[in-house]
Amino acid sequence: MTSNDANVPTPQELIKSFKVQAAIAREERAKTDALFLSxxxxxxxxxxxxxxxxxxxxxxxxxxxxxxxxxxxxxxxxxxxxxxxxxxxxxxxxxxxxxxxxxxxxxxxxxxxxxxxxxxxxxxxxxxxxxxxxxxxxxxxxxxITLENEMDKLKADFISLASHQLRTPLAAVQTYTNMFLQGYIGEVTEVQASFLNTILDASERMNDLISTLLNITRIEAGNLLINTEETDLNMLARNVMSELDSLAKEKNIKMTYQPTDDPLIVDSDPSLIREVVINLLTNAVKYTPEGGDVTIRLTKEGHTAVVEVIDSGFGIPLGEQDRIFTKFYRATNILKRDTTGTGLGLYLVKNIAERLGGDLMFTSFENQGTTFTFTLPSYDTVVPAKISI
Amino acid sequence: MAQILVVEDDHDLNTAYRIILEHEKHVVETAYNGEEGLKKLKDFTPDLIVLDLLMPVMSGIDFLNEFRNMTSHAKVLVFTNLENSKEINEAFRLGADKCVVKAWTGPQGLLKVVNNILGTPATAKK
Missing domain, CATH: 3.30.450.20 (PAS domain)
Incomplete structure (x- = not known):
């Protein structure tokens, strides 16, 4: 190999090339450092x-x-x-x-x-x-995130205040309407009672809406308090079902209750579980046509308590199923039938289920029905964890 | 028949609770904040205190802080529109016997919870 060979660089050329490459590497390194430091x-x-x-x-x-x-x-x-x-x-x-x-x-x-x-x-x-x-x-x-935390605290304080200030006048409306209905100022006629019940229903809907909004804000701010106690899911489900009895009767919907043989105990927050179950059951009744069926079935699978709400309703269109837990989302087949929903209920209960250590899933076929499956860790899963602490 | 002190800042609700409880022949005294409630306790010995939490001048929590240092047999029913809040846990820590959300509880609900609380044997708070 000689320097006369046109394809072979001379030592001087090699040194120059190395210097150039080293300079490029230094430049790249300096850029990376500047990027990292900036x-x-x-x-x-x-x-x-x-x-x-x-x-x-x-x-x-x-x-x-x-x-x-x-x-x-x-x-x-x-x-x-x-x-x-x-x-x-x-x-x-x-x-x-x-x-x-x-x-x-x-x-x-x-x-x-x-x-x-x-x-x-x-x-x-x-x-x-x-x-x-x-x-x-x-x-x-x-x-x-000091500033973000301060904003969260302001948000939590606002929730507390809003919760109180929105509900106090509502409590007065409900209390006085109830007193009226219950004859505190004399007998009421059937027509008067019907009007008063309409006021009560409307104020209860407002109350529900306030609760939903407050719970969503709490969840999003990370302020949802969970007060656990031993809770029998069979009993809780039966109570919620009886609350919705009149709503189901209005639509001639057959409600079926299928508990487990033994009490189905969870160590969880009963008021939050109730919120999930009442939401699922209300949806089932609301979105099932007249004469349909709604079943609440409780089972235990291993260490998991399972609550299934099964309806023969309108179902969720296949193409929309991945969006059903999205905030404000309402299925198109429902929007045509009912304009009163907010699209917040499933978003809320999915979040609650997850915060309670469980989950909420569903299977649905349009015009055939939907099954929502709400799972929670059962009591026997929770107890050993407590003992080991 | 029991002696009941209602501590509630909303005038409409305060009046409603007095009417509902008096209708059941209870003897009712009313106050519009915690400080007034404490003053009433000098001359009135209630079996039950129906207590709101968020009130001007003196809150229900501050009332409970003072009340737990007094010798009284009164049970405490916290009747508030707060739910899922730190104040409720704090109220229980300070000795409240029961906590109910007002917006969910009509006259019959109030009477039911009052009767339930009064039906249980009273214990001296110190």
Missing amino acids: IGEGVIATDENGKIIRVNQRAIDLLGYPRREMIGKWFPKKIRAVTESGKPIRNIDRPISRSFVNGETIKEKMYYVRKDGSHMPVHVTISPIMLRNKPIGAIEIFRD
């Missing part, structure tokens, strides 16, 4: 052992640690995480640990402890960095 949220990258290898300026500003105090340190030890009440989150429960174990992106809210000891609410998103299917590190982006 990200408006805190960013921390670790190696495969969880040791911090890079942090950006925003992370330094948010946490209060200078860069040199973080680089090379084990992430979970250096950046301490606590719950809202200040309880330390175990290393094994930290998103970074779980992300390494599962190889998945994890998003979570928690509190980071700053260098000065103060607690900062953060939303973190952490992903493993994979190279040839092997994790070589992790990258976390975190955001200070």
Whole structure:
């Protein structure tokens, strides 16, 4: 090989080419660094052992640690995480640990402890960095959500106030109408009673709507309180069913109750379960034509309590079934028949079911009927968990 | 027949509850906030207090905070429009016997819950 060969670079040409490539690599590296450092949220990258290898300026500003105090340190030890009440989150429960174990992106809210000891609410998103299917590190982006939390608190305060202020005049309307109906100021005629019952029905609908809106706002703000107690689902279902008896009779709908042989006990919030069951049963009666059937069937499958609400109603069109739990969504075949719904009920009860550790699913065929299946962990699942604490 | 103190800031509801309870021959005193309620307790010894939570001047929670340091046999029925709220858990923690949402409870419902509470043996609160 000689320098006379036109295809072979000379040593000078090789050196020049290496220099150019090195300059390009440096430029690329500088751009990547600039990109990393300029990200408006805190960013921390670790190696495969969880040791911090890079942090950006925003992370330094948010946490209060200078860069040199973080680089090379084990992430979970250096950046301490606590719950809202200040309880330390175990290393094994930290998103970074779980992300390494599962190889998945994890998003979570928690509190980071700053260098000065103060607690900062953060939303973190952490992903493993994979190279040839092997994790070589992790990258976390975190955001200070102090302002968002303050907004959530304002929202919760508003809910509390709205709940009270909207309902107080409604309670007065209902109480005085009931007193009127029950003869506190003398006997009422049949026609008067009918008018008064219309007022009561309308105010109850308003009450239901306020409850739905308030519960949705609570769920979306993460403020839904769950007060658990031993609850017999058989009894709860029977009570809800009897409440809807007159509505079903108006449409000549046959209601069937199929309980389990033994009490079906769950350790959950009875008022929230009731909200789910009453919603499903009301829909079933409302969207089943005259003379149809509605059944509530309770079963236990392994460690799961199952409540099925089965109707012979209009059903949900196949093409719309993936949207049925979407807020404000109403099936087109129902919109033609009924304009009074809000499209909030199923969105609400699906969320409640999930918050209670269960789920809500359905199968439906248009003009044949729908079966909603509401599941909850049964009592025997919950008890061992309690004992182990 | 029992002695009942109604502490409710809404004048319409306060009047309605008095009428409903007096109709059942109960002896009723009324107050429009927690502070007035505490004053009434100096001269009136109720068997039951029907207590709203959100009230001006002194809330139901502040009333319960004071009331639990008093010697009284009165049971406490929290009658509020708050539901699924921290205030209700706090009311139970401070000794409330029962909590009912007003908007869901008509006159018969009120009487039923009052009779249920009064039917149970009273215990001294200290």
